[in-house]
Every structure is written in structure tokens, then in C-alpha cells.
Amino acid sequence: MAKNLALKLARVQKDLTQKDLAEIVGVSRQTINAIEKGEYNPTIKLCRKLCRVLGKSLDELFGEDDENEED
Amino acid sequence: MAKNLALKLARVQKDLTQKDLAEIVGVSRQTINAIEKGEYNPTIKLCRKLCRVLGKSLDELFGEDDENEED
DNA sequence: TCTAAAAGTCAAGTATATATTACTTAAAAT
DNA sequence: ATTTTAAGTAATATATACTTGACTTTTAGA
Numbered sequence: 001m002a003k004n005l006a007l008k009l010a011r012v013q014k015d016l017t018q019k020d021l022a023e024i025v026g027v028s029r030q031t032i033n034a035i036e037k038g039e040y041n042p043t044i045k046l047c048r049k050l051c052r053v054l055g056k057s058l059d060e061l062f063g064e065d066d067e068n069e070e071d
Numbered sequence: 072m073a074k075n076l077a078l079k080l081a082r083v084q085k086d087l088t089q090k091d092l093a094e095i096v097g098v099s100r101q102t103i104n105a106i107e108k109g110e111y112n113p114t115i116k117l118c119r120k121l122c123r124v125l126g127k128s129l130d131e132l133f134g135e136d137d138e139n140e141e142d
Numbered sequence: 143t144c145t146a147a148a149a150g151t152c153a154a155g156t157a158t159a160t161a162t163t164a165c166t167t168a169a170a171a172t
Numbered sequence: 173a174t175t176t177t178a179a180g181t182a183a184t185a186t187a188t189a190c191t192t193g194a195c196t197t198t199t200a201g202a
Contacts, residue, residue: 033149
């Protein structure tokens with residue numbers, strides 16, 4: 001999993017902390033942190049919630065990993 | 072989780088069985104079946120693979136559940 | 143500087159995505 | 173009718189998403 005810069009950016013654009021965003025979508029702060037750091041692989045349901053809250057599409061926030069790898 | 076009609080449709084358009092698709096993306100046939108039936112909530116990584124194989128975007132295959140519910 | 147909030151990290155637990163095996167049902171051939 | 177392939181379903185097992193609690197480090201203000 002690669003870092004999710006797009007997510008971090010969209011969050012900051014909305015002036016939300018990891019904690020804020022976590023509370024809004026109903027997960028722990030550590031989960032948001034891990035996703036931004038690319039430490040895991042969220043479920044599509046959580047991705048959809050994040051997209052809704054941040055006003056972005058799945059493709060914008062979770063589309064093909066910018067760079068290279070993907071197994 | 073709602074049924075994923077879009078996935079089934081995209082699969083059939085490519086003339087793939089659940090088994091075929093499962094082998095291509097490297098999961099079990101039951102996993103594909105469960106996703107199409109809406110019985111669970113795949114990870115974004117698997118969603119991306121399915122999109123790549125089926126030539127569709129995340130938004131097309133996994134975007135806002137057509138209908139209503141979503142928690 | 144000092145302090146506090148935000149971000150990062152770790153360990154141990156719980157929930158659930160996914161695997162495996164195996165059986166049943168449906169559809170489509172002959 | 174029978175066979176074959178695809179789809180549906182269920183039980184048990186494993187990997188991993190996600191939680192909770194606690195601690196450290198970074199950032200930004202006062």
C-alpha cells in the first residue's frame with residue numbers, strides 16, 4: 001500500500017484533523033492515520049464514507065495508485 | 072451491503088465466469104460471489120484489481136450504492 | 143522556551159474479509 | 173433424462189482491518 005496523499009490533502013482542505021475526520025466517519029483516529037500512511041487497505045465502505053465527507057469521488061481519493069506498484 | 076449489479080454486468084460483458092474472474096484477480100470464487108451478492112465489503116485493493124481487469128473505474132463499479140442505504 | 147494540540151507509533155484485542163472444502167441448485171448442453 | 177458447468181450456500185479456519193489505550197514526537201501558539 002502506498003501513502004494516500006490525496007486523502008490527506010482533501011482532509012486538510014476541509015480543515016479537519018485526523019481525529020475530526022475519524023469521528024465523522026466513525027472509525028478510530030489510528031485508522032485514518034494508517035490509511036494516510038498507507039499502512040492498510042481500507043474497505044470500500046469506509047472509502048465511500050470518506051469520499052462523501054470530503055466531497056471527492058472514489059477515483060479521486062482511491063484511484064490507481066499514482067505511481068507504480070500494486071499487486 | 073447492496074448487491075453489486077454493476078460488477079456482475081461488467082463481468083458478463085467480458086464473458087467471464089465468477090471462477091474466471093476470481094482466478095484472474097487472485098481470490099476465491101466464493102469471494103467474487105459474495106461481493107456480487109452484496110454479502111461483503113471488499114477492500115479497496117481488491118476493488119482496484121477488479122476495476123483494472125474489467126476496464127471500469129472505481130466510481131463505475133463501486134460508486135455510491137445506486138439506491139439508498141449506506142451506514 | 144513552554145505548552146498544547148496534532149500526528150505518529152506500538153501492543154493486545156475484536157470483528158470481519160477472504161480461503162478452503164464440500165455440498166446443492168440452475169442452466170445449458172447434448 | 174443425463175451430464176456438465178456455473179452459481180449459490182454453509183462450516184471452519186486464517187489473515188488482516190479496525191479498536192482501545194498508552195506513549196512519543198512534531199508542530200504551532202502564547
